Amino acid sequence: MQSGPEQQGRTIMLQGTASDVGKSLMTAALCRIFTQDGYSVAPFKSQNMSLNSYVTWDGKEIGRAQGMQADACGILATTDMNPILLKPSGEMRSQVVVHGKPLRDLNAREYRESYLPLAEGIVREALGRLRGSCEIVVLEGAGSPAEINLKDRDIVNMRMAAWAEAPVILVADIDRGGVFASIVGTLELLEQEERDRVCGFVINKFRGDVSLLQPGLDWLERKTGKPVLGVIPYLPDLGLEDEDSLSLGKQLESAPAKPDSASGDVLDIAVVRLPRISNFTDLDPLRFEQDVRLRFVEGPGQWGSPDAVILPGSKNTAEDLIWMKDNGLADRMQAHLGARGWTAGICGGYEMLGARLLDPLHVESESEVIEGFGVFPFEVTFAEEKRTERIEGFAQLTGDKASLPITGYEIHMGVVHDTDGDVSVHRPFRIRNEREGDAADAVREYIPEGAAAPDGRIWGTFVHGILHNDDFRRDWLNDIRESKGLRRLPAALRFQERREQAFDRLAGHVRAHLNLSRIYELLGLREEGT
Structure with missing residues (x-):
């Protein structure tokens, strides 16, 4: 536990080989796990693009994922957890929300050229406040760190990791195919100092017998010199919210099976x-x-x-x-x-x-x-x-x-x-x-x-x-x-209770398939019970 105000919370960051590989839920899982293990924890994403937002206790707007992650920590969400939110409002144009309040609408070029230079100070100050108030900050990246055209003004992936002094775990989605190519290709496109910051990989949404995947895992570790920290099996019917409307179809597919509506009931x-x-x-x-x-x-x-x-x-x-x-x-x-x-x-x-x-x-x-x-x-x-x-x-x-x-x-x-x-x-x-x-x-x-x-x-x-x-x-x-x-039915579904159970289910699932001892080593902290 921290002993004084001069102490800075430890940091760890999840980045992905692409969008929608499961970074948000993996971040929520780590938030819940660290909280269960007795640490004070907060999530952080410097810049988020989403139309699915969350209103904090003091009436400010942040990305829905960071609100959900704060709930996983059992704490009130603040704008420091997502200081910049971009809400697409038209073709190549977004409303820029800074610390929960709309600034103005900017197109992609205006935002990149006129606002990103100012944004660095905003996000670094927000992270500093979080690190001063808790023991672990779990950072989430956006998209992929290998977007060559965006790297020179990046405030959300590898430059953010450097400012945060955070080891990076690279998350890849095996369900979409090409998982080894996506991992190796991402590393290949990073600068050496960025590559050195990657401490391991998590392969997400796996279906099947993991022993059949082992030869590929062995090859990946030999090829990159970096460990696979976990293979996380696909977890159905979880019911925790997504921030991206692209996932709407997947949400409906993951809903529990029900009687056919043709039955009339x-x-x-x-x-x-x-x-x-x-x-x-x-x-x-x-x-x-x-x-x-x-x-x-x-x-x-x-x-x-x-x-x-x-x-x-x-x-x-x-x-x-x-x-x-x-x-x-x-x-x-x-x-x-x-x-x-x-x-x-x-x-x-x-x-x-x-x-x-x-x-x-x-x-x-x-x-x-x-x-x-x-x-x-x-x-x-x-x-x-x-x-x-x-x-x-x-x-x-x-x-x-x-x-x-x-x-x-x-x-x-x-x-x-x-x-x-x-x-x-x-x-x-x-x-x-x-x-x-x-x-x-x-x-x-x-x-x-x-x-x-x-x-x-x-x-x-x-x-x-x-x-x-x-x-x-x-x-x-x-x-x-x-x-x-039709007859009236009792209110059997208690949604908030179900949501809390989902956080615990997610944390237990990830804990069972993740090298958590190695994660704690990266943080320089002790795992519960060690």
């Missing part, structure tokens, strides 16, 4: 897969409800006859609504709404349910006025300032229902203004900012939020994570079931 829930879908972790609990078949639709030919439709969040609501109109999905959606089909809109999806989107400052689109689906009598104006808040409150989809507690978070630039109209609307949520009125004697003021049809069949909210509230989610699903003549 399984709800068919369709999610519109928007091109700029964001915070798709809102949907995670539905993947594990035994009476739900969750599927994504990208065109009218995939629509089918869903029992319910979810319009999810979007980084660019205006452009995604235009996309729906152009490809015919908007017509399907309009017909579904006209038939009072069960519908939930979350954040951007909620905004689409209003009368129109107004973008006078061209925050999201070149179009200043875009007609919405017109279910609810409000307009949305896109502002320059983003609202990012943790919230808590209550939900009551219809006036005759019991009020259910909810928690979640908001990330949006849209501001709702009610308009004159004869459409009856109910405000189903009452929320308050978690940072306000926390004192025991404080007056807790709740404000109405969201919109719902009087019968609760169509509703929308800005609250991300709304479906992570077990009692609310089950009550909504039961209402859909009841409308089909």
Whole structure:
């Protein structure tokens, strides 16, 4: 244990031969393992590119993966864990979020040439604060360290490892093929001092008999002079969130087996897969409800006859609504709404349910006025300032229902203004900012939020994570079931408990297949029980 403020936490870094090789989950696994072994631990990724974000306790926005990794450590996430977040907002353009607050939109060249030189100081200072507050910092790289065209201004891979004085473990995905070539090729493209920093390899997502792989492992160690620190078997049905929308299909494939929806007892829930879908972790609990078949639709030919439709969040609501109109999905959606089909809109999806989107400052689109689906009598104006808040409150989809507690978070630039109209609307949520009125004697003021049809069949909210509230989610699903003549089911899935169990399962799995003694040697620390 550290003895004084002058001590700096030890560091170790996971880099990959490519994107989506499992770096984020391996980082989460090490975070959980070190925490289980009694060390104070924090994750760190200097620069993240993701539309799947996380709101910290103080209302700041970071990459979802670092929020998840902080949860694995059992600590509150801070922006020091991901000081720079890039949120793609268009072709070759991203919103640059610095320490949780939007800076401005930059294209790739502007970011590389004008901002990266400033970013070095920001990320190094953030890492320094983390190292001063905990015993181990587990760093995650991005993509591959062998991107030749990016190396001279790198702030997330090998230059970051050098600043952090971190040994590097190279992670490769055997499931995609060519694992030995990817490892050797990556090393070949590194400079000698970078190659020297790589202390070993982890081969991830292995399926089969590891003894059949042994000749290849022996060859790899002879060829590179570096050890294979672990071969991690593929772990199905884990249920921890990913940060990349490219993994959406894999998530659905990894969901537990369920009865066929043709049996009539399984709800068919369709999610519109928007091109700029964001915070798709809102949907995670539905993947594990035994009476739900969750599927994504990208065109009218995939629509089918869903029992319910979810319009999810979007980084660019205006452009995604235009996309729906152009490809015919908007017509399907309009017909579904006209038939009072069960519908939930979350954040951007909620905004689409209003009368129109107004973008006078061209925050999201070149179009200043875009007609919405017109279910609810409000307009949305896109502002320059983003609202990012943790919230808590209550939900009551219809006036005759019991009020259910909810928690979640908001990330949006849209501001709702009610308009004159004869459409009856109910405000189903009452929320308050978690940072306000926390004192025991404080007056807790709740404000109405969201919109719902009087019968609760169509509703929308800005609250991300709304479906992570077990009692609310089950009550909504039961209402859909009841409308089909099916019996109501108890709230059997406790999603947060399942998530904690998933962290422990992941840690146990990696611990069993990783040379953890060697990892502790690299850190200069003692392994538990030694």
